[in-house]
Amino acid sequence: MRIGQRLSGFLAFVFLLAVAAATAWEQQPHGHLPESAAADVFSAGRAFQVVQAIAQRPHPVGTAEHDRVRDDLAGRLRELGLQTEIQTGIGRYPGALARDVFGMGRADNIVARLPGTASTGTIYLAAHYDSVASSPGANDDGVGVATVLETLRALRAGGATLRNDVVALLTDAEEPGLLGAEAFVTAHPDLRGSVIINHEARGAGGPVFMWRSTRPDGDLVRTLAGAAPRPNADSLSTALAGEQTSSNTDFAAFESAGPRVLDFAYAGRSAYYHNPFDDPAHVDRATLQQMGANTLALTRELGDRDLAGSSAADDPAYFPLPFGILLVLPIWVIVVLAVLGAGSTGWVIWRVRQAGETSVKRVFGSAALLLVAVPAAMAAVYGLWAAAKAARPEYQPLFVDPYRPEFYYAAVIVLSVAVLATWFALSRRWLGPTATAAGLLCCSSLVAALFAFAAPAAAQVVVVPTVAAALGVAATFVTPHRWRLPVLTVFLLPAAVFLGLGVWAPLQTGLVAAPFLATPTIVLLGGLLTLTLTHTWPARHGWAVPATALLLAAALTATGLALDPLDERHPMTSQLVYALDADRDQAQWISRSPADRWTDAFVEDSAPGQPFAALWADAVASAPAPTQALPAPTAEIISDTTDSGKRTLRLRLRSQRAAPSLALRYPVAPQALRVAGRELNPVPHKGIQFYAPPPEGLEVELIAPAGPLDLTVVDYNYLPVSGIEHYRDQPADVYLRQDSASAVFTRIAGL
Numbered sequence: 042m043r044i045g046q047r048l049s050g051f052l053a054f055v056f057l058l059a060v061a062a063a064t065a066w067e068q069q070p071h072g073h074l075p076e077s078a079a080a081d082v083f084s085a086g087r088a089f090q091v092v093q094a095i096a097q098r099p100h101p102v103g104t105a106e107h108d109r110v111r112d113d114l115a116g117r118l119r120e121l122g123l124q125t126e127i128q129t130g131i132g133r134y135p136g137a138l139a140r141d142v143f144g145m146g147r148a149d150n151i152v153a154r155l156p157g158t159a160s161t162g163t164i165y166l167a168a169h170y171d172s173v174a175s176s177p178g179a180n181d182d183g184v185g186v187a188t189v190l191e192t193l194r195a196l197r198a199g200g201a202t203l204r205n206d207v208v209a210l211l212t213d214a215e216e217p218g219l220l221g222a223e224a225f226v227t228a229h230p231d232l233r234g235s236v237i238i239n240h241e242a243r244g245a246g247g248p249v250f251m252w253r254s255t256r257p258d259g260d261l262v263r264t265l266a267g268a269a270p271r272p273n274a275d276s277l278s279t280a281l282a283g284e285q286t287s288s289n290t291d292f293a294a295f296e297s298a299g300p301r302v303l304d305f306a307y308a309g310r311s312a313y314y315h316n317p318f319d320d321p322a323h324v325d326r327a328t329l330q331q332m333g334a335n336t337l338a339l340t341r342e343l344g345d346r347d348l349a350g351s352s353a354a355d356d357p358a359y360f361p362l363p364f365g366i367l368l369v370l371p372i373w374v375i376v377v378l379a380v381l382g383a384g385s386t387g388w389v390i391w392r393v394r395q396a397g398e399t400s401v402k403r404v405f406g407s408a409a410l411l412l413v414a415v416p417a418a419m420a421a422v423y424g425l426w427a428a429a430k431a432a433r434p435e436y437q438p439l440f441v442d443p444y445r446p447e448f449y450y451a452a453v454i455v456l457s458v459a460v461l462a463t464w465f466a467l468s469r470r471w472l473g474p475t476a477t478a479a480g481l482l483c484c485s486s487l488v489a490a491l492f493a494f495a496a497p498a499a500a501q502v503v504v505v506p507t508v509a510a511a512l513g514v515a516a517t518f519v520t521p522h523r524w525r526l527p528v529l530t531v532f533l534l535p536a537a538v539f540l541g542l543g544v545w546a547p548l549q550t551g552l553v554a555a556p557f558l559a560t561p562t563i564v565l566l567g568g569l570l571t572l573t574l575t576h577t578w579p580a581r582h583g584w585a586v587p588a589t590a591l592l593l594a595a596a597l598t599a600t601g602l603a604l605d606p607l608d609e610r611h612p613m614t615s616q617l618v619y620a621l622d623a624d625r626d627q628a629q630w631i632s633r634s635p636a637d638r639w640t641d642a643f644v645e646d647s648a649p650g651q652p653f654a655a656l657w658a659d660a661v662a663s664a665p666a667p668t669q670a671l672p673a674p675t676a677e678i679i680s681d682t683t684d685s686g687k688r689t690l691r692l693r694l695r696s697q698r699a700a701p702s703l704a705l706r707y708p709v710a711p712q713a714l715r716v717a718g719r720e721l722n723p724v725p726h727k728g729i730q731f732y733a734p735p736p737e738g739l740e741v742e743l744i745a746p747a748g749p750l751d752l753t754v755v756d757y758n759y760l761p762v763s764g765i766e767h768y769r770d771q772p773a774d775v776y777l778r779q780d781s782a783s784a785v786f787t788r789i790a791g792l
Contacts, residue, residue: 050577053530057537057570064541067363068248068273070327081199083337085330088184088191091117092329093321095186096179100172101759101779102146102214103701103733110170111149114211117190118153121197123209125153130228131717132220137293142704143725145716146732148213148221155193157205162234162348164207164340165300166192167222167291168241169215173779174759176319184324185240186211188333195337196344203344210237212291216779217702217732222294232300234349236261238336239304241290243441246325247309247549249332252278253292255302259355259369265303266359266367268342269335274367275542276358280499303339305332309549311441317776318610358501361542372497375504379486379493382508385515386486390479392518399476407468407480408487411568418460418564419556422453425598426552433602435613438634438778441551444611448601450548452594453555457563459590464564465571466583478575481568482511488565502543503565506536510569529572536569609773615639616778619666619765620653623673623787628666629653636662639775656706656755656786667767672697673787674756677738683747687712690750692789693738694731700756703739704730706786707752713744730757755786 073085094113100106111127118125133145151170168185172178189209196207213221226232251274254261258279265272292304307328313319359369393399429449430436436443443449468477485507492500513532517525543562548555578586607613617640618631630643631653640662648654649663679691694703705716706728714721716729717739731739760768763783771777 048577049526050573050575053526053573054570054577056530057533057573060534060537061541061544064363064538065545068361068542068546070246070248070271070325070331073326073330081195083191083195083330083333085326085333087194088187088329088333089321089324089326091187091190092179092183092324095170096172096177096183096319096321099174099177100170101174101701102148102171102217107171111151111213114170114186114190115151115153118151118193118209121153121190121193123153123155123193125151128152128225128228130224131719132214132222132224132227133719133721134218134220135223135226135294135297138218138289141725141727142706143721143729144218144220144732145719145729146214146217146220146702147717147735148224148733150213150221150225151209151211152225153193153209155196155203155207157207157344158202159204160206161346161350162205162236163232164205164343164348165210165235165237166207166336166340167210167212167237167239167295169212169221169291171213171216171221173216173315174762175776175779175781176315176317177321179319179321179324180242180245181314181319182215182240182242183321184242184329184332187329188240188336191333192337192340196340203341205344205346205348207340207344214732215291219289219291219294220732222291226294226298230298232295232298235300236343236348237295237300237302238339239290239292239295239302240332240336241304241306242308243306243314244308244311244549245313245319245323246328247307248273248546249305249307249328249335250274250278250546251303251305253290253304254279255296255300257354257356258301259357261301261303262357262359262367263369264342264346265339266369268338269365269367270338271331271335271365272367273361275360275502276356277360277499277502280496305335307332308441308551311549311551312439312444312446312611314440315779317612356498358498360501360505360539362538370501375497375500376493378508379490379500379504382504382511383486383490385508385511386479386482389482389511389514389518393475393479399473399479403472403476404479404483407472407476408484410468411464411481411484411564414460414464415561415564418457418560421456421460422560423556425452425456425594426555429598429602433605434637435607438614438616438637440614441553443601443605445601445605446552448597448604449552450545450555452597452601453548453552453559454544454563455590455597456594457560458567459587459594461564461567461571462587462590464568465574465578466587469578469583474575474578478514478572481572482507482514485565485569486511502539502562506539506566506569509533509535510572514572526573533570533572536566540566540570607774612774612776613637613639614778615771615775615781617643617760617781618657618660619760619763619768619783620649620657621668621671621783621785622652623671623785626668628668630664630666631657631660632662633657633659633780634661639771652753655708656753656784669766671783671785673785674700674703674754676752676754676789678791679740686747687744688747688750689742689744690792692741694734694741694754695738696734696756698756698758698785700758702730702732702757703734704728704755704757705741705752706755707750709751711743711745715742716740750789750792752789752792753786754789755784757782757784
């Protein structure tokens with residue numbers, strides 16, 4: 042396998058790395074249209090005005106600011122001439138969310154309709170307008186809301202009428218548990234024939250991805266590929282975005298009603314997720330432009346489609362390419378490519394064995410060594426982030442990433458390269474350069490074949506680069522010597538492109554996921570690029586490369602630690618609860634996180650005792666707190682009857698301090714439970730928590746075996762706005778998570 046001399050092979054390798062870097066850069070959002078842009082196009086400048094209006098302060102459900110935002114958005118939609126109504130309903134956790142304490146709540150969904158000329162279905166443009174208590178919600182989900190409004194404004198300004206109805210669906214109470222979307226689906230249980238384009242964020246920038254879709258998704262994906270200017274989507278992501286992800290959006294509620302759903306989101310700069318600085322100043326208008334331009338183009342395309350007609354019932358493989366291309370391939374193509382790659386690799390192994398350059402045993406040994414290198418690299422990267430968190434305890438409660446993650450991203454890349462280079466050096470030393478190159482193809486082809494067999498719709502990330510590389514190496518055996526390296530380099534371009542697509546953007550989703558997403562990509566696809574180095578690697582000082590990479594990874598990590606101080610603009614996450622037992626006049630400070638440099642003035646690292654432990658079973662820190670005369674929630678017994686061994690109890694629960702959520706807790710679940718008119722089946726194991734309870738009180742009906750009942754009612758308010766006398770404001774470089782609360786509880790008497 043004489044491919045290239047020392048300098049030419051190195052230059053080819055550098056060229057391929059440049060292609061990978063350029064691909065990663067091109068995938069990021071760049072530029073936006075100002076307010077002065079033509080009226081019929083999407084303008085991030087105009088949409089940003091909506092973000093500024095609704096993300097002035099936190100606006101969780103059950104607060105006056107929430108109601109201001111709701112009325113402001115409804116007014117804007119009416120000004121656009123849309124048929125607008127606020128649909129109030131009772132939502133509950135959808136089936137995808139299973140919790141011992143079940144979430145419910147009152148939700149005010151904003152629904153505004155732009156009628157079509159001869160509608161065959163409805164296109165819903167969805168986003169949630171509520172925020173968490175700790176954040177103004179400019180990105181989560183002010184950008185999504187602004188995208189919906191600006192899209193509808195552009196449609197109206199364009200003057201053209203669409204065939205199908207277009208509806209703005211601004212859902213409420215998403216943050217407590219997708220309650221508004223579930224309430225909408227309950228009121229509209231059959232959404233078949235509809236298409237929902239959902240907009241979300243788990244950060245403050247980065248590329249916008251269609252990361253989840255209802256299946257089969259072939260028709261929608263082909264529409265996305267043909268219409269959207271930046272159709273970032275990958276069937277690997279959508280294939281893994283079901284039960285394999287802990288992220289939940291309104292998608293989880295919508296899909297049960299049978300519509301086709303596309304779930305768009307971005308996740309860069311995730312330190313600002315649910316953060317006080319998720320404000321308009323931290324909105325990336327290029328990201329907003331990318332999201333909006335895609336939505337407007339999709340809406341126009343789907344707006345004239347026959348949505349009631351049959352759609353392609355397939356799940357194709359698809360992946361983005363530079364310059365706004367989304368390539369969609371039938372599954373059988375991926376399977377054929379995997380077989381072709383395996384066949385080409387087998388032919389290469391046969392040729393090098395026939396030429397006496399190496400043995401099959403050595404080739405398989407190199408492949409096995411690379412298979413070991415992949416989990417070794419994953420473990421190394423996992424350990425790197427664990428070490429960074431140990432060195433910086435403030436990182437422990439992070440939702441995802443620190444504020445300045447770039448040096449850590451670079452460290453992940455370099456450490457993965459260090460493991461790859463170690464494999465390369467060991468394999469060349471023990472097995473020879475030819476066995477190393479052939480073993481690399483053998484390992485990649487094996488992974489591609491297994492992937493194509495197990496999940497063909499997600500296998501393209503390995504199959505396409507591997508078959509191209511195998512064909513490129515095979516071509517060098519029938520190519521004149523001076524053309525071998527150029528031919529191989531051309532065939533390695535898919536590996537470089539997929540490397541660019543598969544490293545930086547996945548890193549932006551979070552360092553926690555880096556060992557499982559970015560690292561295997563670097564080892565396998567970066568390994569394919571080393572085919573140009575078969576006769577370039579230094580024979581005497583090859584160990585300098587992995588050693589240098591290892592030292593550089595350590596230096597980058599240390600730099601990340603040094604350059605990421607927590608300050609007033611980059612505050613530390615903390616969590617604290619003030620809990621008052623109104624029956625015993627006892628209070629506790631409680632935290633679900635170990636004591637940090639601020640909460641150690643309130644709690645010690647010991648779990649609370651009863652009765653607090655029954656309500657905060659996951660608490661790991663606590664300490665006694667001074668009591669404060671806070672009015673306890675009340676429970677009015679409306680009726681209490683016993684018949685045939687069953688006790689039926691109706692209650693009206695109220696918070697005397699107008700707290701935004703109420704809970705009913707019990708040690709033993711009743712046989713049946715109805716809350717605000719909705720029956721819960723199965724009955725939650727430990728109770729319910731209801732958000733935005735009505736002022737007149739929350740009605741609850743339960744059926745239990747005859748005999749005494751042990752019921753506790755709790756109300757919750759966000760701790761910083763609760764007026765707790767003994768709570769002193771946290772320093773400016775600390776903010777409290779949205780689950781930091783003041784809670785008052787009492788057992789219901791007379792039961």
